[in-house]
Amino acid sequence: MMATLILLRHGESEWNAKNLFTGWVDVALTDKGRAEAVRGGEQLVEAGLLPDVLHTSLQRRAITTAHLALDAADRHWIPVQRSWRLNERHYGALQGKDKKQTLEEYGEEQFMLWRRSFDVPPPPLSDDDPYSQAGDPRYADLGDELPRTECLKDVIARLLPYWESAIVPDLQAGRTVLIAAHGNSLRAIVKHLDQISDEDIAGLNIPTGMPLVYELDENQRPTVAGGRYLDPEAAAAAAAAVANQGK
Numbered sequence: 001m002m003a004t005l006i007l008l009r010h011g012e013s014e015w016n017a018k019n020l021f022t023g024w025v026d027v028a029l030t031d032k033g034r035a036e037a038v039r040g041g042e043q044l045v046e047a048g049l050l051p052d053v054l055h056t057s058l059q060r061r062a063i064t065t066a067h068l069a070l071d072a073a074d075r076h077w078i079p080v081q082r083s084w085r086l087n088e089r090h091y092g093a094l095q096g097k098d099k100k101q102t103l104e105e106y107g108e109e110q111f112m113l114w115r116r117s118f119d120v121p122p123p124p125l126s127d128d129d130p131y132s133q134a135g136d137p138r139y140a141d142l143g144d145e146l147p148r149t150e151c152l153k154d155v156i157a158r159l160l161p162y163w164e165s166a167i168v169p170d171l172q173a174g175r176t177v178l179i180a181a182h183g184n185s186l187r188a189i190v191k192h193l194d195q196i197s198d199e200d201i202a203g204l205n206i207p208t209g210m211p212l213v214y215e216l217d218e219n220q221r222p223t224v225a226g227g228r229y230l231d232p233e234a235a236a237a238a239a240a241a242v243a244n245q246g247k
């Protein structure tokens, strides 16, 4: 069965505004981020796209964004499933670090390897770091699976089991599925959907608070590669700004 998938990165967070690496640190939305989320919901209504089910990460910025967007669309009541597998990429020892300072300290090549390479994770975050998630009750069930750092390849490996077991069944039932998640967990989904190479995915950036819509065939393959943003010009400008963070 054909189905519609809507990918929504959270609105601007407090650490997006401060230009800090965030990863699994559970920061809130800024006022601008909250407004982006509401606007995202209004865009869904304008496009006639009404989600039937919601999937989110376990992180506040995605959960709040989904709530604000769905509330604006009068769809706040739809069923929701949350999973750590949709969380942002764990940014290891970079969590809490300033992006511009990191670029200056380590140089552009290393900075971009950590930020956008497919398989080079940042150094791991120690469990006694103030920005560690060790001991966070929401991840208590993960045990040894709790990441201390991740590259995009790691994100895809932990996300795909959830994609297959929780999201694909909703798509197969013909539901309109909203996934509210994060820059790098959504890059992982887009890479999978559009079969983007390990090299080319480095150039793909996802803006905050802008719905990206895919029509999927019965095998969950996009009918149009890359999907479509509901406001393509604004999305292109915002994605370019994400690409240039740190500069």
Ligand SMILES: O=C(O)[C@@H](CO)OP(=O)(O)O
Binding pocket: 016, 020, 021, 022, 023, 024, 088, 089, 091, 115, 183, 184, 242, 245
């Ligand atoms: O800090 C992060 O967690 C992510 C998303 O905000 O940043 P980046 O775009 O640099 O991967």
